[in-house]
Amino acid sequence: MAKLAESTDGLCSVPALLQRNAEKFSDRPAYREKEYGIWQSWTWKEASKEIEALALGLLNLGVNRGDHVAIIGRNRPYLYWSMVAAQMVGAVPVPLYADAVAEEMEYVLSHCGARFVIAADQEQVDKVIDIQEHLHQFEHMLYVDPRGMRKYDHRRLHEFSHVQDQGRAAYDEFIEDLKIRIGELTYDSTCVMLYTSGTTGKPKGVVLSNRNIIASAKASSEFDGLTEKEEILAYLPMAWVGDFIFSLGQAYWAGFCVNCPESAETMKTDLREIAPSYYFAPPAVFEGQLTQIMIRMEDAGNFKKKMFHHYMAHARKVGPDLLEGKPVGMMDRLKYAMGEFMVYGPLKNALGFSNVRVGYTAGEAIGPELFDFYRSLGINLKQLYGQTEATVFITQQPDGEVRSDTVGVPSPGVEIRIEDSGEVFYRSPGTFVEYYNNPESTADTKDAEGWVATGDAGFFEKSSGHLRIIDRIKDVGKMSDGGMFAPKYVENKLKFYPNILEVVVFGAGRDRCTAFVNIDLTAVGNWAERNNIAYASYQELAGHPEVLDTIQSHIEETNISIAQDEMLAGCQIHRFLILHKELDADDGEMTRTRKVRRKIVGEKFDDLVTALYDGSDEIYTETEVTYEDGRKGKITATLQIRDTKVQPVAAKIAAE
Amino acid sequence: MTETEGYVTADGRQIGGQLMELKNITLKFGGVTAISDISFDIHEGEIRAIIGPNGAGKSSMLNIISGFYTPTIGELWYKGSKRPAMKPFEIARMGVARTFQNIALFEGMTVLDNVMTGRLTHMNAGIGAQALWYGKARDEEIANREVVEKVIDFLEIQNIRKTPVGRLPYGLKKRVELARALAAEPSILLLDEPMAGMNVEEKEDMSRFILDVNDEFGTTICLIEHDMGVVMDLSDRVVVMDYGKKIGDGPPDEVRNNQDVIDAYLGVPH
Structure with a gap:
């Protein structure tokens, strides 16, 4: 592998x-933390003294070169300082997830053999004390908040x-x-x-390594033109690589x-x-915010509601184009400026997005509606694709080339x-060094030339040169x-x-492809209420012809969009049915984190899968269900199977 | 009076000497005797519980301590001297703060403003300076706000700092009331049924805060509570009342096995 240029200026x-x-x-301010109702701040000079x-105090406690120092707690300046202080004395900081239970911490702490732990408060200290007997190398623990520790x-x-x-007292000594x-x-x-x-x-x-972190930080800062004037809010877990790269x-x-x-709890106010x-959030956070806005708009007065919807419609029409600097007519610009004054500005202010110059989302697929909503307000929300092993950045979207269905071009x-x-x-220069004490996994993931499997x-x-991520390879x-x-x-x-x-x-x-569908009882139930459709259960609503x-129309629309992907055009859905029960973790159909267990669902509803492929119009089925108290019951249903319109595949390819 | 010695609790905490002593207290409303001839004391740094069935006179007792009622007969000794009849605000200045059985907050004001009212006994600036927020008034408010913010931090209610109290759920209102009482930096804190109407989780939270307050600030706490489990876990010593009389007094374990107490709670065949 070609050696990349060494760092400049000895940094x-x-x-x-x-x-x-x-x-x-x-x-200039380096850190701020809100405490006792006031933003306390530290300049770079003050922070470096702290x-x-x-670091001197750690030397005084006997931290050696190469020791692992575990850091546990929510985002606080003290803990970021701890990481840098550990680096200064030649030790390796290991941030842990603050919400991990004691057993999970035990694995990590004993795996890295941490001699020192820096914990935020009593809660974290208690967890480590619970497991300290099993930690052979553990010696000293520091805590930030003295409450309850006396x-x-x-x-x-x-x-x-x-x-x-x-440390200050022993300055001359160390x-x-x-x-x-x-x-x-x-x-x-x-x-x-x-x-x-x-x-x-x-x-x-x-x-x-320092190379991984500094080279990635340098390249990505230059990519988005980040300067010392940015402000970020550090609220994502410190143990996550993203927070380490953004906040450190x-x-x-x-x-x-x-x-x-x-x-x-005060994150939104802060x-x-x-x-x-400069802001980062997973799609779920953006989704939560949008839902909140919509619910509050439903409760707003008639005039405000009308104004909101009127200007939002306009924003959806011209907002993204304005953001990307594409030509937009004079009247539309004026109307958008009016909307900015009446709706978008106040809304962004309420969300805390007034100054966002660059925003990123990653981690999961983000819905196009959701993505466009924020972009139409003039918030430069972009996507990136990355992982811990790459020091975050693999691909990201440059300004002006942002779309909801791609993850962008390779990062510098x-x-x-x-x-x-x-x-x-x-x-990349960010490619990780190794998995600690695990050469087999390292070899499995990273080859001799430095290529890493994602x-x-x-x-x-x-057409655009952007990367599109389809799925986990094992599911494809x-x-x-x-x-x-x-x-x-x-x-x-x-x-x-x-x-x-x-x-x-x-x-x-x-x-060909077929699908089981679960309807969203809240959304469809709401629709049924508005249209005076009476229903007694999920099953009844799911079987309603209008539903x-x-x-069917949703699936047909989706087929059209899938057909535009030459590689995936074969994945269009030919037939579907709406399941007579909601998939449930209690029945083993989903994991506790609500991920569908594809294989188990396929086996359990074997008769329905067969019916999807044998061309029948309806199927009678019996299913065992587990109630929350553990009792078992049986539900029976006759399900209708619908054929959906499919776009011709070959024609599309021929046209290109 | 003789200064009694402190004692050591079951879990090894050192409790100080007598902070308050109630001697032969009797309280009558016309012909009704709410409290008859009760004596007990509260030591510095302890958690003292008053329990008893409905109508036993517990709240009246708390009202005597807080100075809302003056006993018909009997003396109240506080910090080594006999306390004369006083107005409640004068007693508040002497370091007695309380919460109420039925929440008594200013519903339209924010949590912060409510807690700030707990500092009123510490404000001396004149009305003119207050109105202009000038000089002494300003310095005082900044100093008081700092105390209040520490209480807010301690009770973990930062996220509702600016929320009007009327919009809060019951359990949080109780916590705000505790915050207001704590903001006064009392030497004795009276809690009238702090857990009434709470669910298990809220009770656990409140118990933890009561213990933390006692532990961190060394505040003496006198509380009335119905939940026996809570009382037995929290308190160092318990007074049991029934029909205005004292029927038991001592550490929780001792009181639990007292036959009179068992009879009062479970009833006896007549």
């Missing part, structure tokens, strides 16, 4: 960046501020050693170790200010007060290769004619319709 570690910022941006005091045995426990005080240790840090020394969430098996410790990597590279909310210029410095199986591979299937769109199958079968891709498209709660698509090894018509 080869986070502590070196801190030193630079303390000089270059000395009086971090230095902590009566604990303080032989191995230390208050954060006391450790800093001791400062030389500290300087030597900071000087020893190179571009290849470990910067941080982050544990993957472990959806498959035990969590793995991803080792990221990019913040230190560009020198901008990291704001920490007062508590998890967001409004800070009005960040990232090479991407698509295998014949459809799996996406990448290689586990996702995708392809580059010919082949249809009998050899075409690609990507059930989740189709299901996600359908689930964006409010009337549809769940979809299960079948078609692996078959000649079937509606779902």
